[in-house]
Amino acid sequence: MLPKNMDMTNNNPPERIRVLMLGASLDIQGGITSVEKLILDHLPPELQVHHVGTFAPGSARHNAIVFIKAIKKLVWALLQAEADIVHIHFAERGSTLRKAIIVLILLIFRQPFILHAHGATFQEFYAGLPSLIQYFLGNLFGKCNKFIALSESWKSYYSKVFQLEESQITVLHNPVKFPSNVPDRQGHPLVKFIFLGLIGKRGGALDLAKSIIAFPKQDKGAFDLIRALAALPESDKNCAELVLAGNGDLEIAQNLIKELGIENKITIYEWLNPAQRDALMAEADAFVLPSYNEGLPMSMLEAMAWGLPVIVTPVGGIPEVIDHNKNGLIVEPGNQEQLVEAIQILIRNQALRYSLGSAARTSIEYLDIKNYMNSLLDVYTSIIKEKTNFSRKKKII
Known part of the structure; x- marks a missing residue:
């Protein structure tokens, strides 16, 4: 089925792809939605993108309805030849299972599609699947036209499990929108550390499927960070404050803070909107994400774009972006001694905070959303050209 605006007289892509x-509904809180919104807000004239949410805030029943509606929209678009390419964002858990159904439909219609992997715990999730389901998913996802991984390490993993050819898979680090100016952070009476993301752990198993599929827990290390702040010597603790913003086990976090006697040192907010997040970034002096598993965290990239020094862990795609002691500090997941030491270093050394923050911002300029959109457009264009060439060969035959 050829797109309506395809020019078959030469090798040029259509005027607009x-x-x-x-992917996730645009009112979902999280990194996938952040990427989707950045793409939709910075479309070049060559692209026309229609977003359909396959998962939304709400109950399981509500999400079943959301998914059924998404399938109806997809099938209608395919029947009407309204899309040249389908771009699928997916993570682990239910996201993988929903997208498997979508991929089946696309294969029936012979529709070109991209799989864009985001899952921080996908490797653990996939390893916990029965071998038959692994085989089924591997065969399905391996038939994509293009596969986008967030880092070279994730590329190596997905290439192996889905048996992807080198030409099928590409690396696109997550994009970030750069603020035009970053504040002068000198003269702050306290060093303000910030954490953005899930507070506590998410995971477990679905009641109806727990005997078949185990869902790994995702932990961004918020409780480790609370304990690390409490473990600081009084002299350092008196010079620091911490803000945690996100969703999750907020009440448990508050109880832990009270138990440790540091209520005057830590503030917890629920998930912030973009304007609130930017205001917090502008006020902050450093960013901490002692996570146990990641794809490539948007919160880290946003903090770096704001010129903040970052304390992070070498998980997922982070080691490909952070060079220890050059544009950030790296600590091992769960290592409280290292985390405490890194926090102390940034409290005591203002010059290092400035130099790491400045280097962080400079080092990710290539991830500016404008550059990212050029790379994404190249991926789309390559698929259109492959499809055009394949249609020509069929005509000749």
Whole structure:
């Protein structure tokens, strides 16, 4: 089925590439939605993107309805030849299972599609699946036209499990929008550390499927960070404050803070909107994300774009972006001694905070959303050209 705006008289792509994007609803809080919104807000004239949410805030029943509606929209778009490419964002857990159904439909319609992997704990999730389901998913996902991984390490993993050819898979680090100016952070009476993301652990198993599929727990290390702040010597503790912003086990976090007697040192907010997040970034002096598993965290990249020094762990794609002691500090997940030491270093050394923050911002300029959109457009264009060439060969035969 050829797109309506395809020019078959030469090897040029259509004037506008029509993309149907499937992923988390735009009112979901998290990194995948942040990427989707950045793409939709910075479309070049060559692209026309229609987004359809396959998962939304709410109950399981509500999400079943959301998914059924998404399938109806997808099938209608395919029947009407309204999309040149389908771009699928997916993670682990239920996201993988929903997208497997979507991929089946796309294969039936012979529709070109991209799989864009985001899952921080996908490796653990996939390893816990029965071998038959692994085989089924591997065969399905391996038939994508293009696969986008967030880092070279993730590329190596997905290439192996889905048996992808080198030409099928590409690395696109997550994009970030750069603030035009960053504040002068001199003269702050306290060093303000910030954490953005899930507070506590998310995971477990679905009641109806726990005997079949184990869902790994995702932990961004918020409780480790609370304990590390409490473990600081009084002299350092008196010079620091911590803000945690996100969703999750907020009440448990508050109880831990009270138990440790540091209520006057830590503030917890629920998930912030973009304007609130930017205001917090502008006020902050450093960013901490002692996570146990990641794809490539958007919160870290946003902090770096704001010129903040970062304390992070060498998980997922982070080691490909952070060079220890050059544009950030790296500590091992769960190592409280290292975390305490890194926090102390940034409290005591103002010059290092400035130099790491400045280097962080400079080091990710290549991830500016404008550059990212050029790379994404190249991926889309390559698929259109492959499809055009394949249609020509069929005609000749």
